Amino acid sequence: MGASRLGLGVVRRLPAEARPLVRPGTVPAGVVHLGLGAFHRAHQAVYTEQAIGLAGGDWGIVGVAPRNAALVATLAAQDNLFSVSTLSAADRRTRVVGALAGVRLAAADPQAVVALLADPSIRVVTLTVTEKAYQLDPAAGTLRPDADLVADLTTDRPPATVPGLLVRGLLARAAADAGPIALVSCDNLPANGRRLRGLVTQSLAYAGTPPPAVDWVEAHVGFPGTMVDRIVPASTPETLAAAQRALGVEDLAAVAAEPYTQWVIEDDFPGGRPAWDRAGAVLCADAGPWERLKLRALNGVHSATAYLGALAGCETIADALALPHLDTVLRRLIAEDVAASFAPPDGVDVVGYGDQVLDRFANPAIRHRTLQVAMDGSQKLPQRILHTVADLRAAGRPARWAALVVAAWIRFVQGSADDGRPLPLDDPLAERIRAALAAAPQTPAGAVDAVLGLDEVVPPEVAADDQVRADVLAWLTDLHQHGVRATLAGAA
Numbered sequence: 001m002g003a004s005r006l007g008l009g010v011v012r013r014l015p016a017e018a019r020p021l022v023r024p025g026t027v028p029a030g031v032v033h034l035g036l037g038a039f040h041r042a043h044q045a046v047y048t049e050q051a052i053g054l055a056g057g058d059w060g061i062v063g064v065a066p067r068n069a070a071l072v073a074t075l076a077a078q079d080n081l082f083s084v085s086t087l088s089a090a091d092r093r094t095r096v097v098g099a100l101a102g103v104r105l106a107a108a109d110p111q112a113v114v115a116l117l118a119d120p121s122i123r124v125v126t127l128t129v130t131e132k133a134y135q136l137d138p139a140a141g142t143l144r145p146d147a148d149l150v151a152d153l154t155t156d157r158p159p160a161t162v163p164g165l166l167v168r169g170l171l172a173r174a175a176a177d178a179g180p181i182a183l184v185s186c187d188n189l190p191a192n193g194r195r196l197r198g199l200v201t202q203s204l205a206y207a208g209t210p211p212p213a214v215d216w217v218e219a220h221v222g223f224p225g226t227m228v229d230r231i232v233p234a235s236t237p238e239t240l241a242a243a244q245r246a247l248g249v250e251d252l253a254a255v256a257a258e259p260y261t262q263w264v265i266e267d268d269f270p271g272g273r274p275a276w277d278r279a280g281a282v283l284c285a286d287a288g289p290w291e292r293l294k295l296r297a298l299n300g301v302h303s304a305t306a307y308l309g310a311l312a313g314c315e316t317i318a319d320a321l322a323l324p325h326l327d328t329v330l331r332r333l334i335a336e337d338v339a340a341s342f343a344p345p346d347g348v349d350v351v352g353y354g355d356q357v358l359d360r361f362a363n364p365a366i367r368h369r370t371l372q373v374a375m376d377g378s379q380k381l382p383q384r385i386l387h388t389v390a391d392l393r394a395a396g397r398p399a400r401w402a403a404l405v406v407a408a409w410i411r412f413v414q415g416s417a418d419d420g421r422p423l424p425l426d427d428p429l430a431e432r433i434r435a436a437l438a439a440a441p442q443t444p445a446g447a448v449d450a451v452l453g454l455d456e457v458v459p460p461e462v463a464a465d466d467q468v469r470a471d472v473l474a475w476l477t478d479l480h481q482h483g484v485r486a487t488l489a490g491a492a
Ligand code: CS2
Pocket: 188, 228, 229, 230, 231, 232, 298, 299, 302, 303, 372, 373, 374, 380
């Protein structure tokens, strides 16, 4: 007989330290979350449960998965319960989280999601849907709707996209005058609050929305910016097996994460919010400096590690960090380029933050695959690396190490590792990237020009900068001729 399954019926049998902080199933919903991936479960859900546990409030989360029917079925079968294991070299703790008040599959019943967004008891909507779901071009944030989003915005068919769901939900809320609400992007976009506001505004305009509804949204919807941080790799069969050992019951929605966690949130919640500050989140007026710090000194360095590591044949980020000289190169990227590119939050030393980031990446208990971090590079590179380049160049400084990351990305999208093995290009612009490379001369210079010419990705001032082009070309030529290991040895 198989082990019994996580659910309300077994909560009292769980080890005491693994039980939820709130009585599951008893907290009414006040938050809708779009995107039920591992990150949400190990981040916002954990903060929200703690906030409710410490300060109360009807802030249960209705978790909406856009398309993942299997995950919704799994969570529903577990009475919306799942566990988070916190892993370090020395320690592992597993606890069940009781923040979810319900789960929905948008693809199966989009109108139910629209109705939720118009429900006066819902006052906060959070999103972790990944960069590409916003359908904004990564360089400038201009709406580039695909055929599905065009149909969502110009017909009355049930919405099939995330922006379509949001816009229909807001229009239904405006029609019902159902009270103010905050929409909170928790994705790693640049100025994510402003980007989400831009998405909604551009979508309403595209849809030809009448002025009263546009004005209602303007007056009743907050778009706080946030910086979210916790390393949460995709779950694997080992994640589930370890959770089962810790809980004594099977949990098919288990996630595992590093101990570190951070959330900085602009306090713009016209309909109220959970007491996330009681759970350790920092509420502030401007999350911008925190967001730049994290996107450039963590995510940019993550992408650097992922591309160089994948090219060198390393399976995980922690394995890649063991490549000789990579640590030195990443520290120089942080100290010479990232730290010089922007003004950090008061009292934060970028180099010290970077040291902590590299320690986190080296956590041997977190098996974060290089290919997971490498995916969707076209959506990530602008805010992680290209803005660093643009700001350094605008200040008249070189961007040598950042240029190495651009070169590593170009080599990665060309599709072969140093040992000749194929590398997958999992990116919404894959076709466009492949076509640009195929049309260019088959030389490093041709590849550099093709990729720097992707104007949805590369800011125009970076694309037009001869020094940047020369630096990227020098690194790419080295990577082609000598591979990652020798390039790092020559550079460090
Ligand atoms: C990573 C992030 O997959 C990626 O691109 O860089 O998911 C990273 O782990 C998180 O932003 C950490 O907070």
